Amino acid sequence: xxxxxxxxxxxxxxxxxxxxxxxxxxxxxxxxxxxxxxxxxxxxxxxxxxxxxxxxxxxxxxxxxxxxxxxxxxxxxxxxxxxxxxxxxxxxxxxxxxxxxxxxxxxxxxxxxxxxxxxxxxxxxxxxxxxxxxxxxxxxxxxxxxxxxxxxxxxxxxxxxxxxxxxxxxxxxxxxxxxxxxxxxxxxxxxxxxxxxxxxxxxxxxxxxxxxxxxxxxxxxxxxxxxxxxxxxxxxxxxxxxxxxxxxxxxxxxxxxxxxxxxxxxxxxxxxxxxxxxxxxxxxxxxxxxxxxxxxxxxxxxxxxxxxxxxxxxxxxxxxxxxxxxxxxxxxxxxxxxxxxxxxxxxxxxxxxxxxxxxxxxxxxxxxxxxxxxxxxxxxxxxxxxxxxxxxxxxxxxxxxxxxxxxxxxxxxxxxxxxxxxxxxxxxxxxxxxxxxxxxxxxxxxxxxxxxxxxxxxxxxxxxxxxxxxxxxxxxxxxxxxxxxxxxxxxxxxxxxxxxxxxxxxxxxxxxxxxxxxxxxxxxxxxxxxxxxxx
Amino acid sequence: xxxxxxxxxxxxxxxxxxxxxxxxxxxxxxxxxxxxxxxxxxxxxxxxxxxxxxxxxxxxxxxxxxxxxxxxxxxxxxxxxxxxxxxxxxxxxxxxxxxxxxxxxxxxxxxxxxxxxxxxxxxxxxxxxxxxxxxxxxxxxxxxxxxxxxxxxxxxxxxxxxxxxxxxxxxxxxxxxxxxxxxxxxxxxxxxxxxxxxxxxxxxxxxxxxxxxxxxxxxxxxxxxxxxxxxxxxxxxxxxxxxxxxxxxxxxxxxxxxxxxxxxxxxxxxxxxxxxxxxxxxxxxxxxxxxxx
Numbered sequence: 001x002x003x004x005x006x007x008x009x010x011x012x013x014x015x016x017x018x019x020x021x022x023x024x025x026x027x028x029x030x031x032x033x034x035x036x037x038x039x040x041x042x043x044x045x046x047x048x049x050x051x052x053x054x055x056x057x058x059x060x061x062x063x064x065x066x067x068x069x070x071x072x073x074x075x076x077x078x079x080x081x082x083x084x085x086x087x088x089x090x091x092x093x094x095x096x097x098x099x100x101x102x103x104x105x106x107x108x109x110x111x112x113x114x115x116x117x118x119x120x121x122x123x124x125x126x127x128x129x130x131x132x133x134x135x136x137x138x139x140x141x142x143x144x145x146x147x148x149x150x151x152x153x154x155x156x157x158x159x160x161x162x163x164x165x166x167x168x169x170x171x172x173x174x175x176x177x178x179x180x181x182x183x184x185x186x187x188x189x190x191x192x193x194x195x196x197x198x199x200x201x202x203x204x205x206x207x208x209x210x211x212x213x214x215x216x217x218x219x220x221x222x223x224x225x226x227x228x229x230x231x232x233x234x235x236x237x238x239x240x241x242x243x244x245x246x247x248x249x250x251x252x253x254x255x256x257x258x259x260x261x262x263x264x265x266x267x268x269x270x271x272x273x274x275x276x277x278x279x280x281x282x283x284x285x286x287x288x289x290x291x292x293x294x295x296x297x298x299x300x301x302x303x304x305x306x307x308x309x310x311x312x313x314x315x316x317x318x319x320x321x322x323x324x325x326x327x328x329x330x331x332x333x334x335x336x337x338x339x340x341x342x343x344x345x346x347x348x349x350x351x352x353x354x355x356x357x358x359x360x361x362x363x364x365x366x367x368x369x370x371x372x373x374x375x376x377x378x379x380x381x382x383x384x385x386x387x388x389x390x391x392x393x394x395x396x397x398x399x400x401x402x403x404x405x406x407x408x409x410x411x412x413x414x415x416x417x418x419x420x421x422x423x424x425x426x427x428x429x430x431x432x433x434x435x436x437x438x439x440x441x442x443x444x445x446x447x448x449x450x451x452x453x454x455x456x457x458x459x460x461x462x463x464x465x466x467x468x469x470x471x472x473x474x475x476x477x478x479x480x481x482x483x484x485x486x487x488x489x490x491x492x493x494x495x496x497x498x499x500x501x502x503x504x505x506x507x508x509x510x511x512x513x514x515x516x517x518x519x520x521x522x523x524x525x526x527x528x529x530x531x532x533x534x535x
Numbered sequence: 536x537x538x539x540x541x542x543x544x545x546x547x548x549x550x551x552x553x554x555x556x557x558x559x560x561x562x563x564x565x566x567x568x569x570x571x572x573x574x575x576x577x578x579x580x581x582x583x584x585x586x587x588x589x590x591x592x593x594x595x596x597x598x599x600x601x602x603x604x605x606x607x608x609x610x611x612x613x614x615x616x617x618x619x620x621x622x623x624x625x626x627x628x629x630x631x632x633x634x635x636x637x638x639x640x641x642x643x644x645x646x647x648x649x650x651x652x653x654x655x656x657x658x659x660x661x662x663x664x665x666x667x668x669x670x671x672x673x674x675x676x677x678x679x680x681x682x683x684x685x686x687x688x689x690x691x692x693x694x695x696x697x698x699x700x701x702x703x704x705x706x707x708x709x710x711x712x713x714x715x716x717x718x719x720x721x722x723x724x725x726x727x728x729x730x731x732x733x734x735x736x737x738x739x740x741x742x743x744x745x746x747x748x749x750x751x752x753x754x755x756x757x758x759x760x761x762x763x764x765x766x767x768x769x770x771x772x773x774x775x776x777x778x779x780x781x782x783x784x785x786x787x788x789x790x791x792x793x794x795x796x797x798x799x800x801x802x803x804x805x806x807x808x809x810x811x812x813x814x815x816x817x818x819x820x821x822x823x824x825x826x827x828x
Binding site for chain 1: 584601631642646693698709744747750754772775
């Protein structure tokens with residue numbers, strides 16, 4: 001009996017052998033890895049869809065695909081990238097880093113953690129399988145506006161169900177992160193001592209819990225409209241198609257910040273490390289994040305300036321939207337002030353973080369232009385909008401996830417990644433991504449609508465440039481895959497504190513970090529005294 | 536569609552693309568900004584666009600300039616030693632309040648713009664625009680003139696998958712219709728915009744706005760065109776398979792020419808209605824003939 005106990009106790013020190021480890025794991029690092037690999041896979045699935053879109057748009061005329069298939073691609077590209085690549089990417093980072101940065105052994109709810117990940121492969125198998133169903137996959141845009149969405153063939157209920165499962169996964173993940181942050185902090189660690197990555201994720205988790213059920217409600221109403229004789233959105237039955245848009249964007253706008261707040265957190269970790277200087281304005285960063293989160297709930301109708309809202313509505317949503325520029329500006333100023341008079345070095349995570357600050361700001365500038373409601377009657381539904389949200393989502397959110405991967409890879413694998421390869425990845429990415437998205441501002445302003453498979457000939461040149469950029473950017477990402485594989489397999493051994501200027505509790509652990517992060521809570525007072533935590 | 540055939544189209548397309556790249560024309564490269572347009576709304580939106588663009592460029596130069604300076608001068612490799620300051624209340628208040636003031640200024644300008652756009656009163660004529668999958672219908676309210684307007688035949692041929700007709704050879708490819716909307720200049724026209732099936736978006740950039748066409752809603756917008764001409768646009772809201780293929784063409788004429796055109800339309804419409812009526816009267820006989828056989 002005691003021998004069995006002993007064997008079992010021993011057993012729990014490390015991962016189980018074999019593939020089943022990944023199925024049954026309740027370990028935050030294993031689950032973090034699963035999330036990150038899933039995110040990377042979806043990044044390429046969604047990327048291939050984007051390349052199909054860009055290939056068709058290389059020149060006027062239809063060369064490759066049917067217009068319906070093109071619409072499927074734009075719809076699925078967005079769903080896959082948002083729910084499959086960006087969100088799981090951030091959750092994966094949270095899984096790896098939250099326990100380590102709080103001085104905890106694991107997440108608060110390990111079994112829930114396992115389930116919240118394993119929902120995702122099912123959700124996306126379901127979603128992607130719709131492409132092969134009679135009538136084709138969803139082609140009404142990721143926003144799924146009725147009445148168009150109701151024209152979807154047999155794929156319709158499967159898409160709705162897939163969205164439900166994704167939402168469930170997100171909500172469970174968010175509950176777990178909140179529970180962990182509130183209950184598992186090392187003794188003596190107050191909220192205002194938490195690293196910015198933890199703060200931004202805490203706020204993001206609340207946004208998730210508030211927003212995802214609203215999406216679930218909206219798509220369920222679509223489902224009942226289609227199959228159960230309700231007329232929520234059917235004007236002929238006394239319903240209102242615009243109501244769907246209000247409900248959708250009440251989810252959709254917080255969703256935008258769900259995808260960017262953790263990125264703010266990441267950049268706020270990386271810049272101080274490589275500037276060798278404490279983050280400027282820690283408290284104002286926390287308050288700015290919280291105010292952005294609050295404002296995100298009262299600006300949703302700026303996605304709908306052209307639906308024919310009353311003047312008062314337009315004005316309210318315009319003013320509220322413009323207000324977001326203030327806390328966002330504060331963040332950017334704080335990052336620049338952190339760099340000011342620092343002693344900077346430019347390893348790959350820092351390069352991506354600096355590119356984030358510049359390119360995300362460009363996305364913010366176009367966002368401010370879009371906020372001006374009267375001009376939005378020109379911008380709306382055009383390529384200018386496409387350029388705007390790809391600047392904030394690709395050079396914003398995706399660049400931050402990549403920066404975070406570089407930053408913490410030594411901690412995860414115990415090996416330093418290949419710096420030369422990392423720099424190559426950075427420079428090819430940052431050049432090609434601008435070739436890809438910057439010209440989209442031009443065609444958008446000149447009158448090219450979004451979500452069209454073919455265009456008038458005056459838009460040809462910039463679309464060609466954009467497509468060339470897209471293929472360069474897409475293939476550049478293979479460098480990253482190769483680099484990660486190389487770092488997992490070996491390389492220069494990483495120290496516990498992998499970066500000279502790194503502060504925070506994850507760097508107190510050896511690299512690679514032990515399977516159960518902190519089995520005894522760290523002594524916070526010592527860490528604070530050394531200046532390794534904000535106090 | 537066979538793949539080999541498709542491959543031929545792709546290669547020929549690529550060759551065509553390269554040929555295009557070789558020609559010095561590159562006319563599309565000049566298409567960078569909103570059109571200045573032909574209405575007061577379009578001018579106002581153009582000016583607002585430029586105002587906010589320049590403000591953001593100005594802010595960008597300051598922020599990225601400071602960042603660039605820091606990146607250049609505060610490098611460890613240059614022997615920089617990190618300072619350890621981490622907050623400064625004065626500067627934090629300053630960079631919260633100044634952007635706020637700039638925003639208030641922009642908000643005032645933008646509010647004026649919206650008020651102008653929403654003033655649809657005192658229109659001299661009304662045109663009802665209805666979106667269908669995938670064409671537009673125009674009703675000249677009170678005149679009894681109405682017609683459908685869809686993609687022109689040549690564009691329609693050229694846009695088919697693997698079509699031998701190349702888009703470059705079609706005049707106004709995808710921006711041409713079989714029957715354009717005709718309107719008078721210097722006249723305040725109110726558009727009443729709706730849709731029959733799914734949501735569409737009626738957008739002519741030269742007029743300075745687009746408006747969603749939503750089933751069950753009648754949205755209002757207005758325009759007063761300053762000069763005669765042909766103005767082209769297309770559907771802006773995803774409306775299904777052929778969303779990219781429902782253009783809008785508006786021909787603006789002097790009020791006199793417009794009146795002449797309207798009179799012709801009325802005549803033609805009443806003539807065709809007469810013909811329709813005649814055919815309607817004939818049809819029972821046809822039905823009877825069919826049931827008999």
